[in-house]
Amino acid sequence: MTSNSRRPGRAWIITPGLHTDRFASAQKAGAAVAVVDVEDSVALPDKQAARTASEAFFALPDPPCTLGIRMNGLTTIEGIKDLVALTAYTARPDLIVVPKVEASRDIELVAAALDADGYTPDIWALIESPRAFDTLPEIMRAPRLGGVIFGSADYAASVRCGLGWDALRYARSALINAATAANVPAIDAPTWELDDPDALRRDAERAKELGFYGKGCVHPRHVQVINDVFMPTAEEIAQARAMVAAADASGGSVTTVDGQMRGTPFFNRARTLVAEADRAS
Template sequence: MHTSHRRPGRAWIITPGLRPERFTTAQNCGAGVAVVDIEDSVARADKQTARTTAEEFFAQPDPPCALGIRINSPLTLDGAKDLVALATYTARPDMIVVPKVESPRDIELVAGVLDGDGYTPDIWALIESPRAFDNLPAITAAPRLGGVIFGSADYAATVRCGTGWDALHFARSALINAATTANIPVIDAPTWELDNPDALRRDAERAKELGFYGKGCVHPRHTGVINDVFTPSEAEIAHARSIVAAAEASGDGVTSVDGQMVGSPFFTRARKLVADVDGTP
């Protein structure tokens, strides 16, 4: 059984831990979650500087979005140092993004070090290796896991496949299936084309259709498109409310709404959307 977690944002932006001049922009670009990175964007020689600099990311007294940090794998020396540093931060992250997760023990280790009186950060796992996909049921069942994020670049590099939609379709579908079984949300990987809003919108729409809750990005201008795609439209919300009303009127029996036959699976989906919009459990 998963513990209760804050509802994540739809657009997640990640910004390098060594670039403090970008911190304010990342936090105010419209993303629901802003993550400072001290893993892949930081060379090993600069890791300690990044740990120190990243603390500034959480110093803002009233941030406009949830704030997270991507640490190094807790199974590495740098990851161990990250956890020690985080335990001493004056301002603490809302979320810890754990890379290279291949076992539920990775999640337990982070929670064991950081959980304390009045502080239990949401812990999110980056799923980015074939071994992780082999162990998905165990990973997604970890009690302290808040959600999972698809790490497309690392996965594709390991498999030696392309980063296009077709090449990664199986991995995305497998991740959605396992996370849904565990009742946790999934965030898609960023679209790496910085100056192609059409490609970004197409990828976001595909991800939403597959069942992703939101999508990561590496540039502030991407957040608007992601929010637009993943935030339910007024028409979608109204249609879902119509289906919920029809379900109640029919006693959850098969009925029709706007000329479409609807039954139990449609009722379940509509109720989930309405509950999400209304902020009810």
């Protein structure tokens, strides 16, 4: 996969394309990725205004994070207009979030429309419909796919289920399994309770435990909690280094670490964590 070598970080924040007064706070919130939205947060009569306003989101000489845009779906005229507008932007997004993806062709169309000499944006698929889950292996084979994002609200509306963790556990697990098989990162959906930091932390911890690479949010104050949960602690890194040392000392054979039997799967996971920590340092 072409874009897997440049995986963005753990916290993603999305902000409405019409509210230019919120652009700076989203970009400086401490998230690894800030995405301006011209899809669900913008009413149909305001789409063109949002398209025009959103160009300013990318006009920073030295952006503090990866900057992206969530366009409209490719089965709508607004999505086609988005692609036309993006080709004319003077400052272009690093990353494109494509909603309602149900086939690898969606990713290929965006790449065909936007790729140019010196410009190949990272393209991420928003997975948010039952049909998308039926075609996940095919979507994951798109050569220009950078990663996938779980769209919990649209998925829950489609299947008429709740937004609680138990109701969406299957969908999240299926997405993680397919993404891991294809070696692409997966980002969890935002937590919609804006004023409940405990719920946010609980959801982030569950998402991390399930295997998500990071988590989205819709408010700047959520960013730090997501970073705290997803970034390895000094203790976790120290434990991983001890695991690697034990693996080396045993020649890769099953051994005991802190009273627990450990073997190849644990060693591999520890080496991955140590490698990530070393790259970040």
